[in-house]
Structures are given as C-alpha cells and as structure tokens.
Amino acid sequence: MGLHILGEILNYRRGLNPGSGLYFRISCGPLKKPKTNMDLKRSSGILLHVTSLPSPFGIGDMGPEAYEFIDFLEASAIKYWQVLPLNPTDDAYSHSPYSSYSAFAGNTLLISPEFLEKEGFINLQDFNIPEVSQQDKVNFKQVSLFKEEILEAAYHNFKRNKINLQKFKTFVKTHRDWLEDYSLFKVLHDTYNTPWFTWPVPYRDRTAEGLKQGRKEFKSAIERVKFNQFLFFSQWLPLRSYAQQNQIQIIGDIPIYVNHDSADCWTNSRYFKLNKSKFPSKISGVPPDYFSETGQLWGTPVYNWKELKANRFDWWIQRIKQNLLLFDVVRLDHFRGFSAYWEVPAGDKTAQNGKWVKAPGHDFFKTLQKEIPHMPFIAEDLGSLDQGVYDLIADFNFPGMNVLLFAFGDDKAKNPYLPFNHIPHSIVYTGTHDNNTVLGWYEGADSRTKRHLKEYTGKNITSKNVNTQLHRMALASVSKLAIIPMQDILGLGSEAVMNIPGSTKGNWTWRLTYDQLSIQKVVELKVLNELFGRG
Incomplete structure (x- = not known):
C-alpha cells in the first residue's frame, strides 16, 4: 500500500514500465522553455518540501518517490508543487533551508542513492543504510553521515571509471560563474572550520595570490565539491522536466537575505554593508510590533543596494536566473524588503534601534524584467506593509x-x-x-x-x-x-x-509516510478540484 503502489497503478494506467528508465535517467539536457507567466489560471497546488517525501534513507530525496509524488499530483488534478529553498543546509542553523552558505548551490542531502546506483556510481550493498521507521522524522546527523559516505564513494568511482566525464566537464563549464567560487569557499570552510571572515587575510580578502594558491593546493577537494553539485543538478533537472511533461509547475522560494558566513557574501562582499574587517556594519531584522516589543533581530548583513544598482543588480539577477533553472515560479520571501528594509546597527542585541531604509525595488524589477519578461514571481506580502510595498506589487502585477x-x-x-x-x-x-x-x-x-x-x-x-x-x-x-x-x-x-519561528529544535524534520497517500485520496482531491473549478 502507499506511494509505491500508487506509482505502479499510475504507470499501468499510462502504459509505462517502471523499469523502462523513465524514472531513472540522469541528464543535463535542455528543459522545455517554461510557459509560466503570472496570468494565473484557476488551479490548485500542494506545499511539501522535498525532504518531507518518504524514502528508505531517512530523508526525502530526488529519487523514485519524487516522481511518484508528481504522478499523485497529476492524477489528483493538481497543477503546482511548492517546495522550500533547495540550497545547502547546515547543522549550525538546524538545517533550515532559509539559512544557507550558498544561494546558488544545491542541497546534496537530496541526492538519491538509488539513482546513483542506477548510474553505476555506487553499489548500495556496500553500505549500511540507516535504519528508519515510517514514522521517523529526519535525523539530519545520521542522514548527513550516510550521504557523505556514499558521495565519497561515488566520486572515487567517477575518477576511476570516468563515468559521465564529459557531462561533468560540460556542467562545470556551464556553471563556472558561481561554481568556481563556491567550491573553493566550501573547501576552505571545511579546512579551517571557521567563518570566512576569520580566515587568513589572503583568503578572507580574496587576493589574486590567495585565490591562485587555494585553487592549486586544494584542487582535488574542489573537484569533489563540483562533482557533488553535478550530481544534484543531474537529478533535479530531469525531475523538473518530468513535472513539466505532466503539466505540473514547481514553485520555489528565495529568501531575501543570505548568511554572512556564505560563499555569496565572501565572493561579493561589496554588495553587503560590511566594514574593513568584513564584519557587518548593519544587520537585518523587523521592527517592534504587536507580537514583539523588541522586534526580531535576524542578524544577516543587509545589502548595499547603491553598489548593486551601480552594477545593474548583476548578482541578484544571476541569483534569480539560477532559481528559474530549478523552478517554474519563484516566491520572493519578505517581499517588503525590496521596497524598504529594517536596518539595525551591528552589535545591537534587539531590533529596537533600527530604521527603515528605502530599497530601489522599482529600478531592480525594471532591470530584471528586461532579462526575464514573464516575471514568474509571487510576492510574500504577509505582515506589516505600507503604501510603498503595495505600489511595488501593483506596478509589476505580482x-x-x-x-x-x-x-x-x-x-x-x-x-x-x-x-x-x-x-x-x-x-x-x-x-x-x-x-x-x-x-x-x-x-x-x-x-x-x-x-x-x-x-x-x-x-x-x-x-x-x-x-x-x-x-x-x-x-x-x-x-x-x-x-x-x-x-x-x-x-x-x-x-x-x-517550522516554529524563533525556535531552533525539531524544525524541518517532518516526513510523509508511505501509507498516508492512497488512491482514495487521489479521488477525493480530484473531485474537490473539479467541483471548485480547479481541475
């Protein structure tokens, strides 16, 4: 019973053979051009993060269950699958997908061991698979150790047997604009085990000599990081393509801020309000309100929008394009920050002494629209807003x-x-x-x-x-x-x-079990969607 049986029934209905390779292909080929625009059609969607899918490995991933979930959506007359950010997560932030050390890289915990085996990278019989029950929530520590072990083995087999070598080279060339800096950042971060702003000055300040030395000294480790990213994108892009084939659009999510200790802040420090020692001079938050007398102090560095504007918002546009490689539609988290943001002096213990600072949202979206005319964005416009936010949303019809x-x-x-x-x-x-x-x-x-x-x-x-x-x-x-x-x-x-905002334990761990979806649920959802004109 459950999701596996559902997948078999749907395959039978379509005349597909589960072993034909449809579910198990790994490709970096081109996707169909998205048809998405924000002229919304009456439809429905389900919010479920990838980590919440059932799987035999303790965490949802991009394996067979993800394809079967798309089958479930299609059979239920559901047109959208909304997920949370797919960027790398870290134990230091309780594996929150909204606190990442890269706004461009993919979360390698989502890589499917079954597909790695199908491609010849690993043999699962060589590993001790974590014992998990259907009711278990994600044990990130256990899952991380297991995934690191299989990814290490996959890399060694890749090097020894040259599996997909040309595809890997093509991937590295295609994504070099962010991948070169991210891979060096990840290796240096693992080497020093400290935030980048505490590294030796040549690395901290990214001197030409420091970058050259790092890429030479850590060449093998850097390639391993690139290979893991290759695996992530090689599994996600076919999954997105399969969703498109079934008329399912995937909605992603972009947090407005990035962590101070991130590849993005290290690589583009001029785009953040940092001092000469690379520490934030201003940090993010929200002002006091009905729910909090002292406001919320988020602590991430705020953007130097003046510098971003002078460079035609290049980093932000590259970030948006990267997300549209992964998703059909993107939700812009804390949208009001594109109109004005709450800026707090670094070192403050609360957000009380902050102030509103205007952001060049209109200029940004006008520039972005020239690059991405269909503008497939959802404005997360919850919370306390002002007329400037309403005007920005209305001007671009988000x-x-x-x-x-x-x-x-x-x-x-x-x-x-x-x-x-x-x-x-x-x-x-x-x-x-x-x-x-x-x-x-x-x-x-x-x-x-x-x-x-x-x-x-x-x-x-x-x-x-x-x-x-x-x-x-x-x-x-x-x-x-x-x-x-x-x-x-x-x-x-x-x-x-x-997730319980403000808490740090037990979040992001909920998982769907195999027995919670059924043909009966498909019928119920399809009837409801058709009844309310969303089928």
Whole structure:
C-alpha cells in the first residue's frame, strides 16, 4: 500500500514500465522553455518540501518517490508543487533551508542513492543504510553521515571509471560563474572550520595570490565539491522536466537575505554593508510590533543596494536566473524588503534601534524584467506593509498571498485574509511552512476565533473536520491559485509542523509516510478540484 503502489497503478494506467528508465535517467539536457507567466489560471497546488517525501534513507530525496509524488499530483488534478529553498543546509542553523552558505548551490542531502546506483556510481550493498521507521522524522546527523559516505564513494568511482566525464566537464563549464567560487569557499570552510571572515587575510580578502594558491593546493577537494553539485543538478533537472511533461509547475522560494558566513557574501562582499574587517556594519531584522516589543533581530548583513544598482543588480539577477533553472515560479520571501528594509546597527542585541531604509525595488524589477519578461514571481506580502510595498506589487502585477489561518477572530469585515476580500490575482493558502497546521491552530485557538469560524462557515466545526472545511474554503476562494500544505490535506496536528519561528529544535524534520497517500485520496482531491473549478 502507499506511494509505491500508487506509482505502479499510475504507470499501468499510462502504459509505462517502471523499469523502462523513465524514472531513472540522469541528464543535463535542455528543459522545455517554461510557459509560466503570472496570468494565473484557476488551479490548485500542494506545499511539501522535498525532504518531507518518504524514502528508505531517512530523508526525502530526488529519487523514485519524487516522481511518484508528481504522478499523485497529476492524477489528483493538481497543477503546482511548492517546495522550500533547495540550497545547502547546515547543522549550525538546524538545517533550515532559509539559512544557507550558498544561494546558488544545491542541497546534496537530496541526492538519491538509488539513482546513483542506477548510474553505476555506487553499489548500495556496500553500505549500511540507516535504519528508519515510517514514522521517523529526519535525523539530519545520521542522514548527513550516510550521504557523505556514499558521495565519497561515488566520486572515487567517477575518477576511476570516468563515468559521465564529459557531462561533468560540460556542467562545470556551464556553471563556472558561481561554481568556481563556491567550491573553493566550501573547501576552505571545511579546512579551517571557521567563518570566512576569520580566515587568513589572503583568503578572507580574496587576493589574486590567495585565490591562485587555494585553487592549486586544494584542487582535488574542489573537484569533489563540483562533482557533488553535478550530481544534484543531474537529478533535479530531469525531475523538473518530468513535472513539466505532466503539466505540473514547481514553485520555489528565495529568501531575501543570505548568511554572512556564505560563499555569496565572501565572493561579493561589496554588495553587503560590511566594514574593513568584513564584519557587518548593519544587520537585518523587523521592527517592534504587536507580537514583539523588541522586534526580531535576524542578524544577516543587509545589502548595499547603491553598489548593486551601480552594477545593474548583476548578482541578484544571476541569483534569480539560477532559481528559474530549478523552478517554474519563484516566491520572493519578505517581499517588503525590496521596497524598504529594517536596518539595525551591528552589535545591537534587539531590533529596537533600527530604521527603515528605502530599497530601489522599482529600478531592480525594471532591470530584471528586461532579462526575464514573464516575471514568474509571487510576492510574500504577509505582515506589516505600507503604501510603498503595495505600489511595488501593483506596478509589476505580482500576485500576493492570503493565509486563512490569519482570517478569523478579529475584524469580521476588513480583514484582508477573509475569502470575500480576496482578489483573483492572488494565491490562497490554508497556512504556510511557518504556521501551525490547521488542526493544531484550531486546537489552540481562543473561543472568539472558533466562534467566528463557525459563524462564517455555518457549520459545526470540530477537530475532525476543520482541515476539510478550510481546504474547501481555499478552493472556493476567488484567488486563482489555492495551495494547501500536505499536513492540512491529511488533517495532521501540531506534531507535523514544519517550522516554529524563533525556535531552533525539531524544525524541518517532518516526513510523509508511505501509507498516508492512497488512491482514495487521489479521488477525493480530484473531485474537490473539479467541483471548485480547479481541475
């Protein structure tokens, strides 16, 4: 039962042979030109990060289960799969996909061992596969050790047997603009085991002699990093192509800021507000509000937008293009930062003493539009906004977000998240990766919120039906696109939360189990999508 059986049924229906190689090809060939634009069609999607897919290896990956999930979406008349950022994660940040040491590289934890074996890079019988039960959440420490072991073996077999050597060379040449600096950064970071701004000055300041010496001294280790990135892109691009073949569009996510200790900040330090010692002079955050008297201090360096503008926003445009290589549509996280951002003096312990600084959002998006005319972006416009943000969104016709968990309990008429206040050119969510599940939210809601929800729906809402009612409410909205987290489709509680903002333990670990998807669920979702004109 479960996802494997579902995949076999769908293959049979299409006349496909699971062993034919369709699922197991690895290629760096060209993708079809995306048809995506932001003239949204009425449709629906599911929010589920890749790490949350079931797999035999303790973490979701780009293997057979990812292809079978696309089959599940297609059979359910669902047109979008939304994922979180696919950049490398680190134990220092609890493996948050929003705190990476590269805005361009791929997360090697997502590489499928099964596909590595299919390509002849490894033999899985040579390894002790982590023992995990269907109910286990991701154990990042265990998974990281296992993936490092198999990737090391894959590299040695690549060197010995020249597997896909020409494809590797082509990949390195195609991605050299970011790959050369990223691979050297990764090797130096592993060598010194400290942030880049504490390295010896020739490496810290990227002197010509320092870069030359590093690339010579660490040549083999640098090639290994490049090879791992080759494997990531060689597995993701066919997966995206398979989604396109099944009329499924993948929505990705771009965090607005990057970590100080990142290849991006090291390589492009002039684009961040740093002092002569390469430490931030200003850092990011959000101001005090109803939820926090001291605001939120994020701590990442803020952009030197003046310098970026002088160089026609080249780094940002390259970053956007890299993401559109991976995704059909991109959600721009903390969109208000493109209009104005909260800047805090470095060294402050809270965000209280910050100030709003205007960003050249209009100039940036006008420049970007010349490079990417179809502009397939979603504006994450949640939180406290001002007229400048609204104007920026309107000027470029970006769809914004409506979250139903924010709709109930307060103003019963003007709350913008109430369905009757939605506009067609928008995306409606029951919740996001940063919210509780619908069931968890309901069980923790106050009496006023529950009463409002009951009055609005005209139904007796309980813990058993609240997820279904909000799912239907989202599908019934005039918003062209309705996206539902998988946890809400399954009616799971707080134990299935993906992330609790402000906490550092237990986040990003939730996983789908093999037995949670079924043909019955396919039928239910397809009926709902067709009923609300989203099929």
